[in-house]
Amino acid sequence: MLLFLLKRELLRHWRGKQDLINPLVFFVITVSLFPLAVTPEGNLLIQMGPGIIWVAALLATMLSLESIYRDDYFDGTLELLMLQSGSAYQMVMAKVISHWISSGLPLIIISPLLAMMMHLNAASIWSLVLTLLLGTPVLSLLGAVGMGLTVSLKQGGVLLSLLVLPLYIPILIFGSNAITAASMGFNYVTQLSALAAFLVGSFSIMPLAAVAAIKVSIK
Amino acid sequence: MKNKWQWFHRLSSPKWFYEISGEWLPWIWTITILLFAFGLYQGLYVSPPDYQQGNSVRIMYIHVPTAFASLFFYVVMAVAAAIGYIWRIKLAHMAAISIAPIGAAMTFIALFTGSFWGRPTWGTWWIWDARITSELILLFLYIGYIALHDAYEDREVGDRAAGILAMVGVVNIPIIHYSVYWWNTLHQGATISKFGKPSIDEQMLVALLVMIVAIMLFATAAVLMRTRIEIIDRESHKKWVKEVLES
Numbered sequence: 207m208l209l210f211l212l213k214r215e216l217l218r219h220w221r222g223k224q225d226l227i228n229p230l231v232f233f234v235i236t237v238s239l240f241p242l243a244v245t246p247e248g249n250l251l252i253q254m255g256p257g258i259i260w261v262a263a264l265l266a267t268m269l270s271l272e273s274i275y276r277d278d279y280f281d282g283t284l285e286l287l288m289l290q291s292g293s294a295y296q297m298v299m300a301k302v303i304s305h306w307i308s309s310g311l312p313l314i315i316i317s318p319l320l321a322m323m324m325h326l327n328a329a330s331i332w333s334l335v336l337t338l339l340l341g342t343p344v345l346s347l348l349g350a351v352g353m354g355l356t357v358s359l360k361q362g363g364v365l366l367s368l369l370v371l372p373l374y375i376p377i378l379i380f381g382s383n384a385i386t387a388a389s390m391g392f393n394y395v396t397q398l399s400a401l402a403a404f405l406v407g408s409f410s411i412m413p414l415a416a417v418a419a420i421k422v423s424i425k
Numbered sequence: 426m427k428n429k430w431q432w433f434h435r436l437s438s439p440k441w442f443y444e445i446s447g448e449w450l451p452w453i454w455t456i457t458i459l460l461f462a463f464g465l466y467q468g469l470y471v472s473p474p475d476y477q478q479g480n481s482v483r484i485m486y487i488h489v490p491t492a493f494a495s496l497f498f499y500v501v502m503a504v505a506a507a508i509g510y511i512w513r514i515k516l517a518h519m520a521a522i523s524i525a526p527i528g529a530a531m532t533f534i535a536l537f538t539g540s541f542w543g544r545p546t547w548g549t550w551w552i553w554d555a556r557i558t559s560e561l562i563l564l565f566l567y568i569g570y571i572a573l574h575d576a577y578e579d580r581e582v583g584d585r586a587a588g589i590l591a592m593v594g595v596v597n598i599p600i601i602h603y604s605v606y607w608w609n610t611l612h613q614g615a616t617i618s619k620f621g622k623p624s625i626d627e628q629m630l631v632a633l634l635v636m637i638v639a640i641m642l643f644a645t646a647a648v649l650m651r652t653r654i655e656i657i658d659r660e661s662h663k664k665w666v667k668e669v670l671e672s
Contacts, residue, residue, distance in 0.1 A: 351593055355586045359576045368572055369590060372565040373597050376604035383608065400607075404600070415593050418510075422585045 208296045211287070215304030219273065229270040230312050236262040237320045248325045255324030256385035259334065260341075262320075263313050264374050267342060268367055270309035271349040274301050275357040275420065285424055294417045302350045302413065310342035326389060333388035337381040340401040347412040348373050354419030377404060437514040439656045440665050446649045453646045460639035468632035477546075484542040486632055490640035492535035495563060496598075498528035498644060502570075503595035506588035518584035519659065521591065522574055523651035527644050529567035536560055555609035559602045566594045580659065 219225045240258045241251060278284040291297045317338055321331045352370035356362035384397035435441050468486035475482035502524040509517030539557060540550045551557070570587050577583030625633075660666045 348593075351589070355573060355590060356576070361576065365569075365572055365576055368565070369569045372562050372569065372601070373593070375562060376597075376600050379604045379608040400604075411596065412593075415589055419586065419589050422582060422589065425582065 207291055207293070208300055211291060211297055211300035212304055215300050216307060218277075219304060219308035222273070222277075225270065225273040226308055226312060229266040229309050230316060232269060233262050233266040233313055234316065234320065236265060238323070241323075251324045252326060252389060253386075255321065255326050256330065256334065256382040256389070259317060259320055259324065260337075260378055260382040260385075263317070263338060263342065264345065264371070264378060266313060267309060267345040267349060268370055268374075270305070271346075271353045271366060271370070272363070273309070274305045274350055274353050275423075276353075279357045279423070284420070288420075288424065294421065295413060298350060298354075298413050298416045298420065302346050302416070305350070306343050306346040310338075310346055313342060314338045326385070329391065330385050330389040333385045333394055336398060337384045337401060340398065340405050341377045341381045344377050344401075344404050344408045345374060347408045347416070350416040351412055351419050354416050354423055356423075357420070358423040377401065380404075437512075437516050439516050439519070439660055440663075442516055443653055443656050443669070446653055450646060450649055453642055453649070457639055457642040457646055460635055460642065464632055464635035464639045467628065467635060472628040472632045473626060479545075481542060481545045482629075484538050485629075486636045487640075488535055488538040488542055489633060490637040491531045491538065492560060493637055494640055494644050495528055495532035495535050495560065497641070498524050498531060498648075499563060499567070499598065500595060502528060503591040506584075506591040510585055510588040510592070515581075515584075515659070516656075518581075518588065519655040520648070520652050521588065522584065523655050524648050525567055525571050525574070527647050527651065529564060529571065531640075531644060532560060532564040532567060536564065553609070555606040558609070559605045562601055562605070563598070566598070570594070 237258055240254065244250065244254065275284060278287065287297050288294050314335060317334055318331045321334050326334070349370055352366050352373075355369065356366045359365060380397045380400045384394040384401070387394040387397065464486065468483055472483075474480045502521050505517045505521040505524065508514055509521060536557070539560075543552060544550055570590055573590055574583045574587035577586060657666055657670070
């Protein structure tokens, strides 16, 4: 059942191309605004690059969260899925996983390019990819809770950022810090372990909270 | 079975809560005012100025209690929201939503007084210290909770939605707190340690402890009053509320 739901979700994202492309373009544009606004100087970009890329990834993920529930909520598909799949948990899991594949994974793939534009060295680029790999699923998991709570609201978008961004802070701290450490040639296993711990923790708790959240919204 | 659970049902009845809190409130207010009077006298006149910070140390008697209350009431709010969510007890939800603005106000006062304390002692209004930053994030969490609750037109759906957020938030608070600590120790060494004084003067300690109790009681009284208003507002169609309002 999970696989069937997953296939459906992925197909939905694939057919609605803007779900895939818009967050990605947003990510690239946001990152490229910083050198224009602050400084194009290499040394400063190296220092600020990891933080900028992580903040942009955070915002891009947040903007793409709407695609988890919104369309399905408004045309009533969500209720049918809840009834027919027999397990809200599986449906939420399918949605979270497909959200990560359709919005987290493209960010990871394009991130080395942005890292090079920020003059980051090879070690930092590796750490960027690794931290994004561990961090973006957590963003999707936490985001599914926030999206579940706000999907039925008219002004949900702004509210969603207010709910979700404070919860994203630990990921941001450890993610950007690992890259800074890597760029200076330090070991960053600690940061990666922390991110992995967040991933395991939120993977076990957050789907339950997301199920509770979507049940509140559907009623 | 009926008798065994009677106390529990009574405990969750808004009417019972309204009556009992009405009896308690005058006492709580009296004790609060007395403690405030004593605590402020002790803090502003009796306790000595700090040997380094001078008289500005007296901000501590508001700053520390409100910071303590801000964290304490978030946990209470989340527990109330959890009770309301799990057992579907309306009273618990009413208490949770009544706590939120008080807690947010406490957080704001802690940040505000901290800023005014920082100016003379550290020479800056704001510093990205771990404690301050996590207090700021706590303020965001409170605001998010209130905003989510208010966004729902149906209050009872809002109760449950905001309740989930409070529960997720309370799980995340320690994680956020320790991440911020870890972040700060790596970015900039703790050059200024606010509580690094070798020992606290006895008179200061008395003033501080009295003020902590006073502010906790003050916030409790404010929460009780808000909960009472919430009860009257939500139960306004009930017979007992009409009787209360008429008398």
